[in-house]
Amino acid sequence: MFNVKEMLGVYFIAGTQDCLHLENSAQENLLYILEEALKNGITCFQFREKGKNCLQNEREIFELAKKAQTLCKRYNVPFFINDNIDLALKLKADGIHIGQDDKEVCEVVKQIQGKLLLGLSINNLEQALQAKDIEGIDYFGVGPIYKTNSKSDAKPSVGLDLIKDIRKQNIKKPLVAIGGIQEAHAKNILECGCNGLAIISAITKSKDMEKTIHNLKN
Ligand SMILES: Cc1ncc(COP(=O)(O)OP(=O)(O)O)c(N)n1
Numbered sequence: 001m002f003n004v005k006e007m008l009g010v011y012f013i014a015g016t017q018d019c020l021h022l023e024n025s026a027q028e029n030l031l032y033i034l035e036e037a038l039k040n041g042i043t044c045f046q047f048r049e050k051g052k053n054c055l056q057n058e059r060e061i062f063e064l065a066k067k068a069q070t071l072c073k074r075y076n077v078p079f080f081i082n083d084n085i086d087l088a089l090k091l092k093a094d095g096i097h098i099g100q101d102d103k104e105v106c107e108v109v110k111q112i113q114g115k116l117l118l119g120l121s122i123n124n125l126e127q128a129l130q131a132k133d134i135e136g137i138d139y140f141g142v143g144p145i146y147k148t149n150s151k152s153d154a155k156p157s158v159g160l161d162l163i164k165d166i167r168k169q170n171i172k173k174p175l176v177a178i179g180g181i182q183e184a185h186a187k188n189i190l191e192c193g194c195n196g197l198a199i200i201s202a203i204t205k206s207k208d209m210e211k212t213i214h215n216l217k218n
């Protein structure tokens with residue numbers, strides 16, 4: 001239903017913990033920022049309720065995710081869940097994103113039975129080589145490319161070399177870069193062979209969403 005390479009273009013990720021800097025409640029802020037981002041052309045959204053100050057109550061998380069999903073549906077933008085496979089299946093999300101420290105990827109492929117698109121985080125070339133032929137993985141999230149303030153347990157940043165190395169190995173999976181990405185980085189990253197940019201703070205903290213998303217796309 002969605003074209004994966006196109007979907008990765010401007011891939012926005014957020015949860016309430018990323019939206020504490022505005023006036024209203026973090027939940028209202030998240031939905032407000034998400035709708036602004038949708039209006040201005042993000043191509044994918046990942047609901048990632050995680051880290052310091054995130055919601056703890058399962059019911060609240062479910063209800064908020066559902067509201068975010070309804071917004072994404074209105075704009076025909078794919079809706080992903082981070083980490084929580086049960087939540088993604090329950091909501092009939094479009095996709096799930098998992099990392100190297102989450103459930104083993106082949107187990108996830110089996111569990112989701114083709115019902116969800118699947119993204120896997122890649123932090124080094126060995127991981128990419130290991131996962132390159134696994135059917136059912138739709139894309140790799142490669143990074144952190146630069147230093148990030150949005151994930152306290154992020155791995156050391158890898159720079160653009162990892163993207164170049166993955167493409168030099170002729171790995172064909174769609175790639176989205178993540179970690180510390182700002183508008184000014186977009187051109188360089190895409191020229192290294194990435195299909196898109198995954199972003200938290202450059203969007204949640206943007207003072208001009210239209211300009212930010214336009215610059216990330218062009
Ligand atoms: C698109 C995308 N790429 C990478 C990540 C990071 O996933 P992970 O390494 O599992 O870390 P957490 O996000 O779960 O803290 C991502 N979420 N999305």
Ligand SMILES: Cc1ncsc1CCOP(=O)(O)O
Nearest residue numbers: 144148150179180199200201
């Ligand atoms: C979830 C995640 N995984 C690797 S870096 C990162 C955070 C990206 O956030 P930002 O775009 O604010 O650096």
Ligand SMILES: [Mg+2]
Nearest residue numbers: 083098099102
């Ligand atoms: Mg994870």
